Amino acid sequence: MPVADTDMAAKLAELDAYIDSLPTKEGKLITVLHKAQDIIGYLPFDAQHHIARRLGVPSSKVYGVVTFYSFFNIKPKGKxxxxxxxxxxxxxxxxxxxxxxxxxxxxxxxxxxxxxxxxxxxxxxxxxxxxxxxxxxxxxxxxxxxxxxxxxxxxxxxxxxxxxxxx
Amino acid sequence: MAKITSNILVDVSGGKDVYNALAKAVSAAGLGKSVQVAAVDGFGVKAEGAVVKVLPSGGYYTGVAPEDADRIVQAAASGEGGSPVPAYTTNVRVALKNVGYIDPASIDDYIATRGYEALGGCLTNNTPQDVIAAVKASGLRGRGGAGFPTGLKWEFAGKSAGDKKYVICNADEGDPGAFMDRSVLEGDPHAVLEAMAICGYAIGADEGVIYCRAEYPLAVARLENAINQAEALGLLGDNILGTGFSFKISINLGAGAFVCGEETALINSIEGQRGEPRLKPPFPAAAGLWMKPSNVNNVETYACVRHIFLNGPEWFAGIGTEKSKGTKVFALAGKINNVGLIEVPMGTTLREIIYDIGGGIRGGKQFKAIQTGGPSGGCIPASLLDLPIDYESLASVGSMMGSGGLIVMDEDDCMVNIARYYLDFTVEESCGKCTPCRIGNMRLLEMLEEITSGKGKPEYINELRELGEVIKDASLCGLGQTAPNPVLSTMHYFMDEYEAHIRDHKCPAGACSALLKYVIDPEKCTGCTLCARNCPVDCIAGERRKTHVIDQERCIKCGTCMAKCRFGAISRV
Missing domain, CATH: 3.40.30.10 (Glutaredoxin)
Incomplete structure (x- = not known):
């Protein structure tokens, strides 16, 4: 679905701008995940991989943190x-x-x-x-x-x- | 210029109708220049209806309706009105001093209550060692659960060598049923900031971090606002009050993990990791955040600090019991008439809290137990109601202070089911690091589930007890070490309920639906068919004017038939 793809690309670009605005990336994984969930509404695998690459940490670590905390959702939520x-x-x-x-x-x-x-x-x-x-x-x-x-x-x-x- | 002679404080937490009516009544009476109406976020415990307090008389009106406005305004204008209400007047406010009384968004309001005076005094008149000595002399102990002496903690962090140190505020209030920290953060955010700066000066830190639940957005917003205001006035930031001491504070959002209330798990979470506890030692005082010496205290502990300096450590130590000094905030909830936050001197008895302040049990039912300490605590029976509450006495009866949740239970609550509820919580919140906690609590839960559904075996009693002790002994952090408490304490005080479930397949409280049976008394049944027509699964058979019968195999035990029957013919056995 190209519409959804461009939609997601725009959201990830917004997230990138936020990541770039951080004074340091060290220890900011949870902060970035909060922002990503604010923007996207949930944390699909694509977004997790993207965050891992941008912060320079393994995807497994991102997944480990996302699934540890109940505040983060891997599945989309209702309106x-x-x-x-x-x-x-x-x-x-x-x-x-x-x-x-x-x-x-x-x-x-x-x-x-x-x-x-x-x-x-x-x-x-x-x-x-x-x-x-x-x-x-x-x-x-x-x-x-x-x-x-x-x-x-x-x-x-x-x-x-x-x-x-x-x- | 006209002077304000009286104030009317309105609890608007339940709605603004009464506030609007009072404001209108004041202007209608032309008293706008002498009587001021202010909205506050509650006075502590909540009874039914709106509550209004009148100053300077200090009297209260409860259950206020908008129609009462004129009468209250007239009384207030003549400097009278209201009456003392024990639920509010027995409170001794230290940590909650300003909560509900000042505008939390205004630093001016805070300064008017001698705000930042304690910090200024410490920076100009005291050495860091003096500050630590005063906190030690006050006898203040951690209000987050374990009750470790705060002054000692500061001393350890102060003595640790390091070029960089951190002051951390644990605002990850995770006990279900406790909300005093939220109340302080939302109602008096500057009190926490000021105490963190005092701690920073005492231990030699220039940076503070508040780890706050993401579920508390209003608290976060008020803290951010308070930090900006304090920095603008030079009360936080570089060179505070021109003394050369610098201290800045940032906020870190939690993400929903109960175990992050444990200080080393919390530190891992601030660093952006999974919130798993670390092995101690090294303690945070030696190697905490980013492996630098750190001091972690919870919100309520910090909220007490400035009062120790304003009133003297002796004053604080003069409140409470021999080993537990000062006051404690409790969140009173459950089957009780007045619910909400109370702050009482340590050593107050459970009976005073439940009956004098809480107004007794809802609906005139029989008191069964009070649960303290959340998922780490235990259930205390009626025979111990005269227990004075402090850290040691609660531990001696198999419970703990915890963060101060008090949940009152009545005759309709099944204690086995309550233990199962807490285990369900702990199993979900265990971080999984230690096997006894991860797997042991799961096994406890499975046994409790079988017992509450009538499938429990007699040997479970011993197995629960033995496994519970192993989990307590062999877990790394406070979560695992206390997780079996709800089971062990209910087994200790309410063994008869466990036995009734296992041996007789009965739930004495009538709470475990799998053990219930609804039956129709043929003597009383008139055959009106009302129950059969309302049964959601059509399991009631019977012809008009003839006795009806419930098919026990298909019955889902919803209780609809019993509620609908007009002749009292259906009973739960």
């Missing part, structure tokens, strides 16, 4: 990223039922995106909003004291925003 907090406070207040409801409604497992790439579902460890437990966030927007019955409403809120229909 709306649903993150269910599974911190202890949320867990004892029924977070598992919320995750299960999202799985059922979206027909995905955690870590996956829906086929239309509109939603992706993840569990995260404590967003530090324990007073509002159980908590979920959609693209960073926090929803507190969520009940399983609220799940459909939340999904529909974003569907409506996108003008799409269920399914």
């Amino acid at each position: 709306y990223k649903i993150a269910c907090c599974m911190g202890t406070a949320c867990f004892v207040r029924g977070a598992q039922a919320i995750v299960d409801e999202f799985k059922k409604r979206l027909s995905v497992e955690t870590g996956e995106a829906t086929k239309d790439m509109l939603f992706s579902l993840d569990t995260i460890r404590c967003v530090g909003a324990c007073g509002l437990a159980p908590v979920i966030s959609v693209n960073g927007k926090i929803y507190g004291r969520v009940a399983p019955d609220d799940v459909n409403k939340i999904i529909e809120e974003y569907m409506a925003k996108d003008g799409g229909s269920v399914g």
Whole structure:
């Protein structure tokens, strides 16, 4: 797909400009990966190889770091990223039922995106909003004291925003 | 010129309705020149509804609605209003002193609370040795978990020879259920910067690094802003206050790895590597970041430092218990009425925290256990509620201080399931370097999964205990050394629950769905068909006006039938 290729090339060029602006490349791998994920949305293998070449480190090291940290994604995420907090406070207040409801409604497992790439579902460890437990966030927007019955409403809120229909 | 005579502080963390109503009421009453309304990020624990504090009376209003605005403004204008609320007034604020009270984006606000006075005092009146001696005399210990004496740590780093040294702030708050560091970083970022500069002067470092969770974008933004402001005023950067001491601070983003709370793993992560712990010694004080002498403390520890210099080390040492000095911030959460951050003197009992400050258990249920120390800690039963909280007493009952998460559990929480939850966390977060931690915790988790699904064997009890001890003994870092604590402590205090799961295939708390059965009482069933119509898997059979029966093979134990039944005919056994 040539369109995607030029798109990726432009994104990597933006990343290169960032790498060139760094005063030193030593110890900057994680910093560069953060920037790459900001620009591309995730860290595909092509981008990992590119970063390895630009920083002068083996690709295996880049892959090792990417897979070590939960913040980095190798698979693309949906347009709306649903993150269910599974911190202890949320867990004892029924977070598992919320995750299960999202799985059922979206027909995905955690870590996956829906086929239309509109939603992706993840569990995260404590967003530090324990007073509002159980908590979920959609693209960073926090929803507190969520009940399983609220799940459909939340999904529909974003569907409506996108003008799409269920399914 | 008119003078502001009273202040109304509004907790806007739950929304701005009440703030807007109060601001409107002040201008409607023509009091704009004497009564000031300010938005703050909360006063500590959160109860239902908005909370408003009135100054100078110091009284609180809780559960405030916009309609209450006129009444509150009138009272505030006459210098009165509100009443003391134990949940807020029993707090002794040191680390959280400014949090919620100053505008964290304003260095002027911080300076007005004697900000950077401690740094100025240290640079002009004290030698680095004096500074270290004062921190030692205060008795301050690390607030990140292990409780190592802070002054001693500074002394080690100070004595290490080196042309370059680093001051590191551990802001990788990873315990699920603890959020005090986030609160300090977002609410009082300068307090951390000032303490890091004091530490830099004490140990001879000119560079500081804050390692902050990427999940805390607001904290990062506030820190960046604070660093720029301090540099612009010459309170950070080159030649601070004309004393010749230079200190600059940068921020490094974490990437989501619980083990990076361990100081050597954190250092590896700052260097851009996988966050695997290093073998100690050498300790960071001798060879840390880029193998240079480094001092690592966590956010809350740094937040205490300036108060030690402003009020004197004796003052700090006068708070708390014999071995644990000062205050500790706890994040109170779970099945409790008031949730949020509290700061209490070391030695406060769990009972005081749960019932006086926390307002007791939600829904009038029975207290079962309180979990401290996150995935490294343990569950403490009701019989130990009068335990005074300090580092030693928590360790003596098989738990630990940790970073200060307190999760309250009630009769509906299954302690085996809670142990399984924490093991699930540890298995995912183990870095994989040490075999006992990587594989041993996995085996613990597998046994717990079998027990909670009714497949546990009697010999698991001994195997869990033995393997747990091996993992504690044979792991390199704090993560592995403490990972079995949730299992071992729940086995110690709640063995009856383990036995009920294994021997009777029952979950006494009714939390492990695999061990539950829903049954219909033929005496009470009227045959209304409501349960059958609502069953998501169509496993309830029965004709109209005749007793219904649940097919146990197909039942998914969702509980819908029990919730729908109007005659109380369905029970969980």
